Amino acid sequence: MAAPQYKLTYFDVRGRGEAARLMFALAKQDFEDQRIQGGDWATVKSTTPQGFLPVLETNEGKISQTTAINTYIAEKFGFMPDTAYEKAQAISVMLTLNDLTGRISSQLYMPLVYKVMPVPEDVEAKKKTLAEEINTCLAFIENLSNSGSKFIFSDKISVADIFLFTIMETQRQVLPELNSDNEWFLKVFNNVKTDPRVQEYIKHRKTSPLGV
Amino acid sequence: MAAPQYKLTYFDVRGRGEAARLMFALAKQDFEDQRIQGGDWATVKSTTPQGFLPVLETNEGKISQTTAINTYIAEKFGFMPDTAYEKAQAISVMLTLNDLTGRISSQLYMPLVYKVMPVPEDVEAKKKTLAEEINTCLAFIENLSNSGSKFIFSDKISVADIFLFTIMETQRQVLPELNSDNEWFLKVFNNVKTDPRVQEYIKHRKTSPLGV
Known part of the structure; x- marks a missing residue:
């Protein structure tokens, strides 16, 4: 081959x-x-x-x-994490973040960032709802994580950490008012961001x- | 443990x-x-x-x-199939069927099967659109399959075959007018269904x- x-x-x-x-x-x-x-x-x-x-x-x-x-x-x-359980949870985390991204993208990025749609009249209400959804999503991920570790599952970076970082990096840049104040998330985000290779x-x- | x-x-x-x-x-x-x-x-x-x-x-x-x-x-x-490529395609197949299921469920099963919603006026148009989506979905799966094999990837049953079978089994039972005439799909479906353990x-x- x-x-x-x-x-x-x-x-x-x-x-x-x-x-x-x-x-x-x-x-x-x-x-x-x-x-x-x-x-x-x-x-x-x-x-x-x-x-x-x-x-x-x-x-x-x-x-x-x-x-x-x-x-x-x-x-x-x-x-990919090592065990069947953590592999499945990595997939669950990615699917959940992917759904969230779809909603943020169609409701806010399209009109406000890509500017391919008119800004909806209820844009502030949409921001409020999506901020709540971000917090719910991060609480879900925190809840399945091993809280003492550097990343979601362990001290070794996984695909779930990388997807979380890349999705939230853009969100935090373009819509800072939606940012999470979840301490656990901020720790994992910064552990990815400050990795010398990243x-x-x-x-x-x-x-x-x-x-x- | x-x-x-x-x-x-x-x-x-x-x-x-x-x-x-x-x-x-x-x-x-x-x-x-x-x-x-x-x-x-x-x-x-x-x-x-x-x-x-x-x-x-x-x-x-x-x-x-x-x-x-x-x-x-x-x-x-x-x-789970053996290679990283087939594992990823199994996940892709499941996600695609899961999305399709969501649309069929909310648009047709809810009003027609579970009877928890009124039947929409444009129910025939919805059926037509969903039948096209089913065919598109099955063509996508056929296209990534190994066409000479009993199941999607090989002669060994995988999670993708099992999900395809269970989702389409219900769909074929409750909405026979949406059934696929995709020959490849019918072969795989019957290979799952006639497995003695199934x-x-x-x-x-x-x-x-x-x-x-």
Whole structure:
């Protein structure tokens, strides 16, 4: 079989694709970082397995669904926790954050950050509801975590920590009024952020025109 | 550690809980099959990690999110495919079927089967749209499968086959007009259904008052 080659196709934002990019960087694995600009989406859409992004191309085929892509990279490069229980909880954490991201994106990022929709009249009510949902989501993750550890499951960084960090990094940057005051979360977030390999990645990564 | 004990909490229907029940049966693993009747849901809800079902209780803690529960049981009892690529595709298949189930359930099962909502005026249009979505979903799964094999990935049954079977079994029973004429799907569906262990399970399983 040929040497593994990976191509990640996603929009030119961090969003649901950034955890994959960060894992490749931490694993020092080259990959093609194909970033679709809005105007090209209609053409690219028909080449995707399900009409949505991200998509990861591998030697074996294309994978779609964010949690499937992240699980694949995590299994290959050592970011999946060791036990069946913690693997399942990592998937549960990713699915929960993915749902939350969908709601924040469609209700707030679209009008306020990407500016592809009018700002809804009830934007302040939406922010309040979503802030509560963020807190509920983080409380759920804290509750299944091992609270004495650096990261969610242990002192070793996992795909769940990386997805949590990348999703919340953007959220904290663009909508600081939604930020969590959950102490446990802030500890894990900073433990990911201050990892020297993550710092190095952040220093050199591409910035998108939207700044997110 | 004590002997493993499992308790699955779900509503008294097959739905998103049936794949877990079927895997436990195939693995000859005892578990407590807690089925919540509609009237008890308000009380049970507050005991769940995220306010929804199914929930799997294990010696290590509670797991929520259907795909996380199914992944856990599959990892423990040998229903997860062997390679990182096929594991990721199994997760992708489950997530796609789970999304489809959500749409069928809220738009058609709620009014027509569970009868907890009025039948929408555009019910025929909804059926047509959902039939197209089912076909799109099955074409996606067929496309990532190994077409010469008995099941999606190989001749060995996996969690993706089991989830596909349990979801489509109910759908084919209650809304036969949505049935797929996808030949590949019908082959896999029948290969699961005619497995002697699955036949044995079906013969003895609990039936719910709703018949699904």
